[in-house]
Each structure stands twice: as structure tokens, then as C-alpha cells.
Amino acid sequence: MMMSHGSVLTQKARYRSHCTGTSHQASLQQLRPAVSDYPVPHAGPDQSRLEAAVFERLGGTIDYCAHPAGVAHVRPATDHLAVAVDPKLGPNHRLSEHCLEALLPTQYTGADEQVEGPGGIVGVRLRGIDAAGLHLGLAETDAHVTLTGPTPKQWRSILADHRARCRNEHLDPLWDTPKLTEVERGYLAKDPTWWEERAGAAWVASGLLRRIALFHTVTKPFCVRYWQHGLGWKFELRYEHGVPVDHDAVIDHLTHPKWGMALAVNRDSCACKSCDCDGGAERSCWFTLDPEGNRGQVVIHFRQTRVGCDGSDVYERLVAAGAEPAWLERALPAHHRRSTNRPLPEPVGHRSLS
Numbered sequence: 001m002m003m004s005h006g007s008v009l010t011q012k013a014r015y016r017s018h019c020t021g022t023s024h025q026a027s028l029q030q031l032r033p034a035v036s037d038y039p040v041p042h043a044g045p046d047q048s049r050l051e052a053a054v055f056e057r058l059g060g061t062i063d064y065c066a067h068p069a070g071v072a073h074v075r076p077a078t079d080h081l082a083v084a085v086d087p088k089l090g091p092n093h094r095l096s097e098h099c100l101e102a103l104l105p106t107q108y109t110g111a112d113e114q115v116e117g118p119g120g121i122v123g124v125r126l127r128g129i130d131a132a133g134l135h136l137g138l139a140e141t142d143a144h145v146t147l148t149g150p151t152p153k154q155w156r157s158i159l160a161d162h163r164a165r166c167r168n169e170h171l172d173p174l175w176d177t178p179k180l181t182e183v184e185r186g187y188l189a190k191d192p193t194w195w196e197e198r199a200g201a202a203w204v205a206s207g208l209l210r211r212i213a214l215f216h217t218v219t220k221p222f223c224v225r226y227w228q229h230g231l232g233w234k235f236e237l238r239y240e241h242g243v244p245v246d247h248d249a250v251i252d253h254l255t256h257p258k259w260g261m262a263l264a265v266n267r268d269s270c271a272c273k274s275c276d277c278d279g280g281a282e283r284s285c286w287f288t289l290d291p292e293g294n295r296g297q298v299v300i301h302f303r304q305t306r307v308g309c310d311g312s313d314v315y316e317r318l319v320a321a322g323a324e325p326a327w328l329e330r331a332l333p334a335h336h337r338r339s340t341n342r343p344l345p346e347p348v349g350h351r352s353l354s
Contacts, residue, residue: 009028009031009032010028012027012031012039012259013027013028013031013039014027015039015040015253015256015259016030016031016039016040017217018213018214018217018218018253019039019040019210019211019212019213019214019217019253020040020073020074020075020076020210020211020213021067021071021072021073021074021084021212021213021216021217022073022075027039030075036078037258038259039259040076040207040210040211040259041076041077041078042078042203042207043076043078043079043081043203043206043210044078044079045199045202046138046141046142046143047078047079047080047081047143047144047206048202048203048205048206049123049138049141049143049199049202050124050136050137050138050141050143050144050145051081051143051145051202051205051206051209051210052198052201052202052204052205052206052209053103053121053124053138054081054083054099054103054136054145054147054209055205055206055208055209056121056205056228057099057102057103057120057121058070058071058083058085058099058102058209059089059095059098059099059102060085060086060089060095061224061225061226061227062089063089063090063093063317063321064090064223064314064317064318064321064323065086065088065089065090065095065321065322065323066086066087066088066318066321066322066323066324066327067086067213067216067323067327068212068215068216068221068223068224069212069215069224069226070085070086070089070095071083071084071085071086071209071212071213072084072085072086072149073213074209074210074212074213076210079142079144080144080145080146081144081145081146081209081210082132082133082145082146082148083145083146083147083148083209084148084149085099085147085148085149086149086321086322087149087150087322088320088321088322089321090317090320090321091317091320091321094158095149096134096147096149096150096154096155096158097158097161097162099147100134100158100159100162101120101162101165102120102121103120103121103124103136104120104121104124104126104162104173104174104175105118105119105120105121105122105123105124105173105174105175105184106118106119106120106166106171106172106173106174106175107119107171107172107174107181107183108170108171108172109170109171109172110169110170117183117187118174118183118184118187119171120174120175122180122184122187122188123138123139123140123180123184124136124137124138124139124175125137125138125139125175125176125177125178126159126175126176127144129152129155129156129159130152131152132146132148133146133147133148133149133150133155134146134147134148134150134155134159139177139178139179139180139184140178140179140180197231197295198231200231200294200295201231201232201294201295201296203261203294203296204231204232204233204261204291204295204296204298205233205296207261208226208233208254208261208298211253211254211261214249214250214253214254215237215250216327218246218249218250218253219237219244219245219246219247219249219250220239220243220244220246220327220330220331221237221238221239221302221331222238222239222240222243222311222314222318222331222332223236223237223238223314224236224237224238225238229297229299230297231295231296231297232295232296232297232298232299233296233297233298233299234298234299234300234301235298235299235300235301236301236303237250237300237301237302237303238303238304238305239302239303239304239305239331240304240305240309240311240331240332240333240334240335241280241304241305241306241307241308241309241334242307242333242334243304243330243331243332243333245272245285245302245304247270247272247285247287247300247302250300251265251287251289251300254289254298255289261289262291262292262293262294263289263290263291263292263298264289264290264291264292265287265288265289266287266288266289266290267285267286267287268286268287268288269284269285269286270285270286271283271284271285272285276307280306280307280308281306281307282303282304282305282306282309283303283304284301284302284303284304285301285302285303286299286300286301286302287299287300287302311332311335312335314332314335315328315332315335315336315339318331318332319339325340
């Protein structure tokens with residue numbers, strides 16, 4: 001029996017909400033005027049390249065943030081992506097500041113001859129700051145990513161601090177010119193085949209960034225790490241012992257037959273058990289997601305800690321980074337119970353796509 005339009009719209013909104021971290025109601029409102037059949041629309045080639053750069057250098061996995069990967073929510077459109085970054089990177093640093101340092105390209109003009117090529121990401125450009133956030137572009141394209149979170153005043157202060165640091169470290173900003181600079185063109189010309197291959201695989205990072213909220217909506221790892229591996233990506237998701245890993249929910253969303261990414265799943269190994277019959281040892285599940293006729297393999301390692309593993313330092317760093325108590329209660333229930341003297345919550349299964 002065919003579903004009603006309302007039922008299809010509700011399913012799309014649920015999928016979009018899980019992937020983006022926006023509320024179900026907001027997802028409904030964003031989808032109603034949309035022409036596309038995709039609740040998480042695909043980005044074009046140039047837009048994918050910019051989003052891949054943001055995904056690569058975001059930095060929310062090099063320390064603990066309020067949300068896994070340091071992203072509270074995203075709002076994807078075909079020609080634009082808004083990314084809400086968490087305020088803090090670990091207990092002492094600003095994630096927004098790290099983003100600018102890692103993304104905006106610079107040229108070193110000092111005496112150290114060991115420095116090769118420009119810093120940051122070649123071609124990334126600062127388009128402006130307004131009430132919507134800090135706008136990034138890609139030289140000689142219409143690609144557009146907005147980083148949100150800080151106020152315009154805070155963004156301007158962060159940018160001023162970054163410019164001052166560049167002056168002190170003999171770094172000339174390249175992010176203000178509309179076209180590629182000569183130093184950037186020269187750097188790209190050294191290995192054009194590699195850059196073409198990376199551009200061809202950018203759709204993977206773009207699709208992952210547009211679904212980054214899955215790591216705190218349909219599953220609850222206390223730690224998410226990812227890194228580039230060739231033209232693809234490797235992930236490690238860590239869970240407290242006893243917390244449902246819910247890897248099927250993550251994989252089902254990423255590879256959804258209608259709205260997911262063009263990836264074919266291979267379950268390499270799974271050590272999930274419903275008991276502690278192995279003494280509560282650490283458990284690992286591995287999934288490989290292979291691109292269908294394209295580049296960019298994704299490998300995900302779901303890792304559950306052994307029983308009794310001390311995560312007190314992790315818990316304290318998450319608290320210091322601004323993680324909400326409700327999240328900590330789900331991701332680190334044993335440590336949250338000890339910290340607040342509250343009972344453990346009842347186990348909750350993964351959310352359905354239907």
C-alpha cells in the first residue's frame with residue numbers, strides 16, 4: 001500500500017532531523033517548500049570541495065567538545081551548508097578560533113626554509129561576517145559554507161586575533177583575494193593528478209558532514225575521531241561499556257536506499273554481545289562502506305570499552321567543554337551516575353527510519 005504524502009514527508013523530516021541535528025518540526029518546515037526529493041540534498045562538485053575542506057579541518061575530534069565532532073547541527077541546501085560549531089575545543093580553547101587557523105590559507109614569509117606550500121586550505125576564502133555567521137567560499141566558485149555559533153562581534157574578535165597571530169608568525173593572509181594567488185596555483189600545479197582525485201572524492205566528506213549529527217542522535221558514543229585515509233576516511237567511535245552501540249542505525253542512515261550516500265556496506269566483523277559472558281572485555285565492530293563506482297571508502301570502528309574502564313578524565317573534559325547533562329547521562333551513564341548520584345537510565349534502542 002502506498003504511503004500518503006504526509007507520511008512520506010514525516011519520514012523525510014525524521015531522516016533529516018537525525019542527520020542534521022535540527023528538530024523534527026524545523027525539518028518539516030525546511031522540507032515543505034523544497035523541490036528536491038532528498039531530505040539531505042547532495043552538494044555540487046565545487047560545494048563538495050569546500051565542505052570536504054571544512055570536514056577535514058574542523059578540528060572537533062582533536063579534543064572533546066559538547067557534541068561529537070564539535071558540531072551541534074547543520075542545515076544543508078544544494079548550494080549552501082550552515083555548520084553550527086561548538087563554543088569550546090577541550091576545556092581551554094575556542095573551536096571557532098581553531099577553525100579559522102586550520103582553514104584560512106596563509107603564505108609564510110619568514111626565514112625558515114623548511115616550510116613548504118601555503119598553510120590552511122588552498123582556495124578557501126573569507127566572504128564576510130554578518131548576523132548569519134562567518135561566511136566561507138572557494139576561490140573562483142560560488143561554493144558557500146557558513147560557520148555559526150559565535151555572534152558577529154565574537155567572530156570579528158576571533159578574526160582580529162587570528163590576523164594578529166599571522167603577523168607575529170610571518171604569515172601573509174591569502175584569504176581576502178577573490179582569485180587563487182600565484183603561490184596557491186604553484187602549489188596545486190606540483191601534483192595536479194592528486195588534487196583532481198581529491199576533488200573527485202570530495203562528495204564523501206561532504207555527505208558525511210551533512211549527516212554529522214547522526215553521531216549524537218541515533219547513537220551515543222562519548223568520543224568520535226575521524227581522519228583521512230587516502231581518498232577515504234576512517235572513524236573510531238568509542239562507547240562506555242553497557243551503552244547500546246546502535247551501529248546498525250548509523251549504517252542504515254548513511255546507506256539509506258533512497259536518501260543516503262552511494263555507499264555499499266560490508267560488515268567486516270561484529271563482537272556485539274547481550275551479556276558479559278566474556279568478562280566484560282573490550283569489544284569492536286568494523287564496517288567498511290565502499291563507494292559505488294566512485295572514490296572514497298569509509299571505514300568505521302565501533303569500539304566499546306571494557307567493563308570498569310575509568311573514564312573520569314573524559315567525563316570531566318566533556319563537562320568542561322560544555323556537554324549537556326542529558327547527553328552525558330546517555331553517553332557516559334555510569335560516570336554521570338557517580339558524578340550526580342543519580343540512578344542509571346533504562347537502555348534505549350536505536351531510532352527507526354520509518
